[in-house]
Amino acid sequence: MKKTLVSIIILITMALLLPACNDGAKQNDNNENTAIEERENAGESKSPNKKEDNSEARAEEDENLNNQSNKSDDNALSKYSTDEIEFARVWLQIVGNQEIKELKIRHTSAGEQVNPYDDDSVDYPEDVITLEGEMMADGIVTYSGNGDGTINLYNIPSHWPSHEQIDVSMEEYTEDIIKNTEQIYIETGKDEEVIELIKKLKIQS
Known part of the structure; x- marks a missing residue:
């Protein structure tokens, strides 16, 4: 009789623990998915900034080239009155x-x-x-x-x-x-x- 009661108690305990374990696993999965999404979103948000940085760098380079060209033109006439x-x-x-x-x-x-x-x-x-x-x-x-x-x-x-x-x-x-x-x-x-x-x-x- 005692063995039977012990077996019943063990079964009930296991039945209660299994849903909790499943919830914990689901929670871990959700946390991992959330972390992945955050990393992806962070990467996407950085991409436009990189494009903007590249555009600004190209614009600055073009401006420098134009300034050098203008200086070259000025120097071409500098020896004349x-x-x-x-x-x-x-x-x-x-x-x-x-x-x-x-x-x-x-x-x-x-x-x-x-x-x-x-x-x-x-x-x-x-x-x-x-x-x-x-x-x-x-x-x-x-x-x-x-x-x-x-x-x-x-x-x-x-x-x-x-x-x-x-x-x-x-x-x-x-x-x-x-x-x-x-x-x-x-x-x-x-x-x-x-x-x-x-x-x-x-x-x-």
């Missing part, structure tokens, strides 16, 4: 003829006649610079610089007309040129083209 660079840029933008053999530079002071071949001509109100090629067909530019990237362009003809070729006096003709100067912003242009023209400069007294 501001005036030389201006002469070449003005010619490139206004005339555009790069096939000239030489680019002559002539300075005219304020008070000198616009048309030096006619006594009836009015005088320049300011110092001007004339750029011209070796031949008349190469082109001609007369201007004054404003020191801010712009110039005052004077519409000086490559060949002065005679009194018979104009309907007004030479005084009126040249005065009209003075009154109708055009202000133009000069672009920087391409450094290699500027340098090639600078090499052809011939400054006259």
Whole structure:
């Protein structure tokens, strides 16, 4: 009888312990699954940050390359004077003829006649610079610089007309040129083209 009671007690105890063990195992499984999910989520959350970091690194690298390129361009012109660079840029933008053999530079002071071949001509109100090629067909530019990237362009003809070729006096003709100067912003242009023209400069007294 006692053996029977002991057996019954053991069976009841085992029956009570088995569900508890199963719950513990399930709890362990749940904990492991939760840990795995947390690790996966952490990995996913880091991926966009890595992409952002890579994008920022590429952008910074591109900016550094651009800065180096700009510094290289500046260095290319650093051995030339501001005036030389201006002469070449003005010619490139206004005339555009790069096939000239030489680019002559002539300075005219304020008070000198616009048309030096006619006594009836009015005088320049300011110092001007004339750029011209070796031949008349190469082109001609007369201007004054404003020191801010712009110039005052004077519409000086490559060949002065005679009194018979104009309907007004030479005084009126040249005065009209003075009154109708055009202000133009000069672009920087391409450094290699500027340098090639600078090499052809011939400054006259």
